[in-house]
Amino acid sequence: MKLLFKLEVPSDPQLTTVVRSAVKQFATVIGFSEEQCRAITAGLDEAVTNIIRHAYRDRHDQAIHLTCRGNDTALELILEDAGGPADPEELHGRPLDKLQPGGLGMHIIRGTMDEVEYQRLPGGNRLRLVKYTKPKNSEEKCP
């Protein structure tokens, strides 16, 4: 059974908690473990934060569109915005060998999600994140 929900939120940091709660509950309904739900929440939240800080340059009045699809094998999150393009270097994340405060978001995204795909669209960005309930094999299909 496929489940779907969509959310549009302004790029306001106050509302990231709402997005986290919604996605965490959705992942729970899909059947992910508590640990997996925490991972999904963390990856999703960092992606939303990146949109707010980088795509929208800390403007708090722009739209972020989130589409969540899930079945018993996988959860797919698609985030779309109308902001500026991502810096290619930022997409990889900085090396972690130096102790410094910033640049950790992409490591968290890549460390929590099984698939991370970024696409620059006309006038905006699309980020696709996928998490599988079990390690991916050839029989599993994304929702």
Place this chain on the structure above:
Amino acid sequence: MPVRVSARQVEDATILDVVGEVDLHASPELRKVLLDVLREKPAPHVLMNLQGVTYIDSSGVAVLVEGLKTSATVDGRFALYGLGPEVREVLELTQLLSVFEVYENEQESLRGHR
């Protein structure tokens, strides 16, 4: 849950009790409180109680890193205790868990035992 930060003195240590979600919205407040405490007196001894933290993101981790670096510049001590799975997993993902002094509880952190 919005973040709440309160400070108290125990022996020679300032303990910051942090409760709630440390995210993009809340981390600036935590940063301000932490840096103010670290700069308040010479060689500060600051312990951060994270038992009540239900979520932390990379901006929250950045605050912890900045606290650690600032404490080093003022010849202070900065340690964390009461890490729940939410905090521990994010610190592990960012390869920072081993960088901090981390304790299970307040007593151990005051004694300085690992």
